[in-house]
Amino acid sequence: xxxxxxxxxxxxxxxxxxxxxxxxxxxxxxxxxxxxxxxxxxxxxxxxxxxxxxxxxxxxxxxxxxxxxxxxxxxxxxxxxxxxxxxxxxxxxxxxxxxxxxxxxxxxxxxxxxxxxxxxxxxxxxxxxxxxxxxxxxxxxxxxxxxxxxxxx
Amino acid sequence: xxxxxxxxxxxxxxxxxxxxxxxxxxxxxxxxxxxxxxxxxxxxxxxxxxxxxxxxxxxxxxxxxxxxxxxxxxxxxxxxxxxxxxxxxxxxxxxxxxxxxxxxxxxxxxxxxxxxxxxxxxxxxxxxxxxxxxxxxxxxxxxxxxxxxxxxxxxxxxxxxxxxxxxxxxxxxxxxxxxxxxxxxxxxxxxxxxxxxxxxxxxxxxxxxxxxxxxxxxxxxxxxxxxxxxxxxxxxxxxxxxxxxxxxxxxxxxxxxxxxxxxxxxxxxxxxxxxxxxxxxxxxxxxxxxxxxxxxxxxxxxxxxxxxxxxxxxxxxxxxxxxxxxxxxxxxxxxxxxxxxxxxxxxxxxxxxxxxxxxxxxxxxxxxxxxxxxxxxxxxxxxxxxxxxxxxxxxxxxxxxxxxxxxxxxxxxxxxxxxxxxxxxxxxxxxxxxxxxxxxxxxxxxxxxxxxxxxxxxxxxxxxxxxxxxxxxxxxxxxxxxxxxxxxxxxxxxxxxxxxxxxxxxxxxxxxxxxxxxxxxxxxxxxxxxxxxxxxxxxxxxxxxxxxxxxxxxxxxxxxxxxxxxxxxxxxxxxxxxxxxxxxxxxxxxxxxxxxxxxxxxxxxxxxxxxxxxxxxxxxxxxxxxxxxxxxxxxxxxxxxxxxxxxxxxxxxxxxxxxxxxxxxxxxxxxxx
Numbered sequence: 001x002x003x004x005x006x007x008x009x010x011x012x013x014x015x016x017x018x019x020x021x022x023x024x025x026x027x028x029x030x031x032x033x034x035x036x037x038x039x040x041x042x043x044x045x046x047x048x049x050x051x052x053x054x055x056x057x058x059x060x061x062x063x064x065x066x067x068x069x070x071x072x073x074x075x076x077x078x079x080x081x082x083x084x085x086x087x088x089x090x091x092x093x094x095x096x097x098x099x100x101x102x103x104x105x106x107x108x109x110x111x112x113x114x115x116x117x118x119x120x121x122x123x124x125x126x127x128x129x130x131x132x133x134x135x136x137x138x139x140x141x142x143x144x145x146x147x148x149x150x151x152x153x
Numbered sequence: 154x155x156x157x158x159x160x161x162x163x164x165x166x167x168x169x170x171x172x173x174x175x176x177x178x179x180x181x182x183x184x185x186x187x188x189x190x191x192x193x194x195x196x197x198x199x200x201x202x203x204x205x206x207x208x209x210x211x212x213x214x215x216x217x218x219x220x221x222x223x224x225x226x227x228x229x230x231x232x233x234x235x236x237x238x239x240x241x242x243x244x245x246x247x248x249x250x251x252x253x254x255x256x257x258x259x260x261x262x263x264x265x266x267x268x269x270x271x272x273x274x275x276x277x278x279x280x281x282x283x284x285x286x287x288x289x290x291x292x293x294x295x296x297x298x299x300x301x302x303x304x305x306x307x308x309x310x311x312x313x314x315x316x317x318x319x320x321x322x323x324x325x326x327x328x329x330x331x332x333x334x335x336x337x338x339x340x341x342x343x344x345x346x347x348x349x350x351x352x353x354x355x356x357x358x359x360x361x362x363x364x365x366x367x368x369x370x371x372x373x374x375x376x377x378x379x380x381x382x383x384x385x386x387x388x389x390x391x392x393x394x395x396x397x398x399x400x401x402x403x404x405x406x407x408x409x410x411x412x413x414x415x416x417x418x419x420x421x422x423x424x425x426x427x428x429x430x431x432x433x434x435x436x437x438x439x440x441x442x443x444x445x446x447x448x449x450x451x452x453x454x455x456x457x458x459x460x461x462x463x464x465x466x467x468x469x470x471x472x473x474x475x476x477x478x479x480x481x482x483x484x485x486x487x488x489x490x491x492x493x494x495x496x497x498x499x500x501x502x503x504x505x506x507x508x509x510x511x512x513x514x515x516x517x518x519x520x521x522x523x524x525x526x527x528x529x530x531x532x533x534x535x536x537x538x539x540x541x542x543x544x545x546x547x548x549x550x551x552x553x554x555x556x557x558x559x560x561x562x563x564x565x566x567x568x569x570x571x572x573x574x575x576x577x578x579x580x581x582x583x584x585x586x587x588x589x590x591x592x593x594x595x596x597x598x599x600x601x602x603x604x605x606x607x608x609x610x611x612x613x614x615x616x617x618x619x620x621x622x623x624x625x626x627x628x629x630x631x632x633x634x635x636x637x638x639x640x641x642x643x644x645x646x647x648x649x650x651x652x653x654x655x656x657x658x659x660x661x662x663x664x665x666x667x668x669x670x671x672x673x674x675x676x677x678x679x680x681x682x683x684x685x686x687x688x689x690x691x692x693x694x695x696x697x698x699x700x701x702x703x704x705x706x707x708x709x710x711x712x713x714x715x716x717x718x719x720x721x722x723x724x725x726x727x728x729x730x731x732x733x734x735x736x737x738x739x740x741x742x743x744x745x746x747x748x749x750x751x752x753x754x755x756x757x758x759x760x761x762x763x764x765x766x767x768x769x770x771x772x773x774x775x776x777x778x779x780x781x782x783x784x785x786x787x788x789x790x791x792x793x794x795x796x797x798x799x800x801x802x803x804x805x806x807x808x809x810x811x812x813x814x815x816x817x818x819x820x821x822x823x824x825x826x
Contacts, residue, residue, distance in 0.1 A: 022190045
């Protein structure tokens with residue numbers, strides 16, 4: 001009987017812990033980034049699928065272009081969101097540093113670092129002509145240079 | 154242990170109710186901590202129901218006959234394998250399995266969506282919690298497996314001998330997992346409807362859930378057919394029994410969904426249809442449970458009548474009402490964003506596939522419920538025979554075969570007859586040639602079989618051509634070697650090329666059925682020891698009747714010598730007739746399988762004194778191919794659904810050549826037809 005009581009008590013405690021935990025320890029951030037990464041992965045999968053559809057003659061050129069543009073736009077949107085999230089994190093981190101080290105960094109230095117980081121993020125264009133490249137492109141749309149997708153991000 | 158199991162059921166109920174109401178509060182108030190608590194409660198229900206489930210396993214293993222359920226379905230002599238399998242031998246255990254698996258699935262959904270789909274999760278949580286609560290109520294208040302009996306018997310009644318087959322560990326479990334799995338797509342569909350987030354995200358989120366549930370349901374149905382064949386001793390594998398139909402209906406509708414969802418992804422069409430199909434699949438899963446568990450229909454599965462019929466039909470009605478209401482409410486947002494293309498386009502092919510599958514489901518539904526309707530309206534008891542289903546479903550299946558042969562060749566939207574003919578001429582020639590040859594070979598008999606075989610040949614040719622085209626495309630786009638192209642074709646585009654393989658499995662299975670229906674032979678005979686009977690070129694001689702006495706059963710073994718048409722010795726077959734401790738008598742079938750055909754032997758009545766046995770012998774051509782098709786379907790579907798890392802595409806990308814978009818203008822015509 002004592003065993004039953006202990007087991008029942010333990011079960012109630014576990015369930016109570018699972019239900020109350022979110023109130024005591026709220027979930028850390030990063031939700032938006034996870035969603036964006038998920039969206040991007042899905043759109044990329046679909047792009048590959050579309051290529052095969054087109055190559056095997058299941059899609060006409062105009063339909064293929066329209067669907068591809070749609071998926072590329074989804075990838076772009078996710079990329080844009082990811083950049084924003086990155087920039088926000090840099091801002092937040094910089095603000096944190098500023099607060100922690102009073103007088104350590106001046107606002108100009110922070111701005112310089114943010115700009116530097118944003119520049120790094122934006123430097124995913126064509127290495128030959130600098131034009132912007134979509135993640136899924138294999139050739140630069142501007143100069144036609146072959147593009148290694150692994151370098152994109 | 155029974156008390157712990159029972160208490161855990163109530164903890165699961167409280168936890169489920171918390172998930173339900175906290176989910177509603179979070180959906181309305183938008184507070185993430187409340188939603189997380191609701192999700193935690195789903196995990197809590199999973200923990201509690203796991204305790205209940207493990208407690209029942211423990212009670213069965215310890216053979217605690219003070220618990221009614223244990224006394225009813227096990228006995229001291231029952232092996233551990235079947236003792237554990239007795240968990241889902243009865244109603245209470247089956248429903249506990251439903252609730253338990255659903256709670257585990259819900260906990261998995263929560264884990265998968267910790268950081269994604271946060272906007273869809275509240276209402277999905279509500280739908281999952283409501284279903285868990287419903288089944289938990291059934292288990293806790295209407296069919297509690299932890300109920301103690303008034304007296305404790307010295308031994309249990311034992312497991313029904315028919316259930317003492319390895320299938321007991323596969324068929325019920327996979328079927329239940331399939332039913333349970335469809336709750337997840339349903340929950341997300343409801344969430345998408347309530348929140349109005351009706352873009353493709355909910356569909357993509359539940360894609361794997363739908364596919365795996367479909368695989369489990371398929372495996373459940375096919376293993377059930379195999380079990381019926383090897384265990385029941387009637388030489389068949391499908392009887393349109395209401396309980397079989399109960400699993401076939403959601404399968405047909407889910408199969409329709411798997412096809413039409415592609416149309417939504419590619420063309421932005423059939424949105425209302427897709428959400429309706431997911432709701433219908435789930436509703437049919439619950440309705441199937443009602444047909445099986447309420448006792449309103451008579452079936453070989455012979456489940457006892459219970460009081461939960463009104464609850465199950467009420468829940469089915471509620472699911473349909475709420476979903477239909479939501480769909481009507483959201484109709485303006487579910488407007489299609491594309492247009493149907495020419496009549497020879499792929500979307501029309503998919504639409505026709507859907508119409509055929511849903512029509513079959515509707516016919517099966519009508520055939521299954523008609524006896525209930527007739528009894529309610531006219532007060533007559535009747536049952537719908539196999540002829541009804543055979544004569545109505547078979548023609549639709551044959552048309553579907555033709556669609557399977559043609560549809561993969563169609564292009565989206567702009568398909569034209571000239572392009573179609575270019576791709577279709579080889580499959581059409583194979584089909585037509587096969588049709589003529591078979592018609593002549595069979596002397597114009599068995600037209601249905603000839604048509605099925607010819608269309609299957611055409612469809613298999615289409616599949617082979619599609620795979621060849623896909624491999625060629627990979628080699629062109631990605632400059633891959635043949636082995637690498639094969640690996641990546643299934644590894645990177647699994648749904649597209651796993652699909653045709655599933656079709657191939659279905660075709661093999663249908664060919665097996667068609668051949669079996671056309672050429673099956675049966676012979677009943679009474680043999681004394683030394684006597685023979687002939688069937689389909691075989692001669693079976695009863696050599697000996699002997700007694701085999703075990704602790705749990707007494708069996709009469711009949712040993713038969715089998716000879717071929719040329720007199721060659723093909724070995725012996727041993728059929729049994731056994732009587733179990735609980736006085737249940739069963740026949741154990743003897744099957745001699747070869748690649749093309751089974752020799753199937755049942756010994757019905759035996760008189761040991763007179764050394765006489767009643768035998769029923771079947772020659773079953775094509776049956777082995779049904780099982781080959783079954784394995785191909787399951788393996789191919791697993792390939793299609795196998796999880797792959799999202800970054801595989803990124804890793805593959807550097808090896809790519811020019812994009813099709815860029816290359817299109819130059820070599821569009823070079824793509825093989």
